[in-house]
Amino acid sequence: MPRPPARGPGHLVVVVATVPAAHLARSSRRWAGPSGVQGLSGRGVRVHPVCMTLASDDKVLILLRHAKAEQVLGKPDHDRELTHRGERDARAAGRWLHDHEIGAELVLCSDSTRTRQTWAAAVEGGACGETVEFTPALYSGSAQAVLHAVREQGGEAQVVLVVGHNPTMASLASGLAEGDGSSQAHECLADGFPTSSLAVLRFAGNWQDLDFGTAVLERCHTARG
Numbered sequence: 001m002p003r004p005p006a007r008g009p010g011h012l013v014v015v016v017a018t019v020p021a022a023h024l025a026r027s028s029r030r031w032a033g034p035s036g037v038q039g040l041s042g043r044g045v046r047v048h049p050v051c052m053t054l055a056s057d058d059k060v061l062i063l064l065r066h067a068k069a070e071q072v073l074g075k076p077d078h079d080r081e082l083t084h085r086g087e088r089d090a091r092a093a094g095r096w097l098h099d100h101e102i103g104a105e106l107v108l109c110s111d112s113t114r115t116r117q118t119w120a121a122a123v124e125g126g127a128c129g130e131t132v133e134f135t136p137a138l139y140s141g142s143a144q145a146v147l148h149a150v151r152e153q154g155g156e157a158q159v160v161l162v163v164g165h166n167p168t169m170a171s172l173a174s175g176l177a178e179g180d181g182s183s184q185a186h187e188c189l190a191d192g193f194p195t196s197s198l199a200v201l202r203f204a205g206n207w208q209d210l211d212f213g214t215a216v217l218e219r220c221h222t223a224r225g
Contacts, residue, residue, distance in 0.1 A: 059205070062104060062201075063198065098127060102159070173220075186217060
């Protein structure tokens, strides 16, 4: 799989693994055994070097709201850390992604502490991400800003996962689908999209063409550890 293009200032790119095309083809829709890779959380995260590939040309966008974070008077919002419950829930989100064989070639993660920790814990739970980009614009950006980031950075990836914040994640999921897809998933989304919730949307086309009303909401899940 080709490496993503270099990014400008404001993006930290972490390449988790590069896999020969033949190996990736043989591993389509299954998981490789975990290998020890240092980096994402700074404490020996175990990650899967091969992610799911899709049988079709469709794109899949996964929106993950960060897990429950602390409330500390006087502490900057950007620096808030996950609670113990948040860590458990984030690992449960990773297990859910693993169990449903949903792996991302590209992860776009807000650069806040709680989103970074959410992704690191999700990886410990079994989530897969070949390339991770920590993007400051996802911290305070609107749904339109996140959509712009996916369009600009999605490239050739078939599966993109965004780790971000509410109300942006719920607003983006709702706007992209505009009622299309699973009624159960839309009911889940309407329940408020609490911390550690995931929305899985499918889109036919290039990422540059993704827009409101062009995707289908297939799944919605609130992870609890």
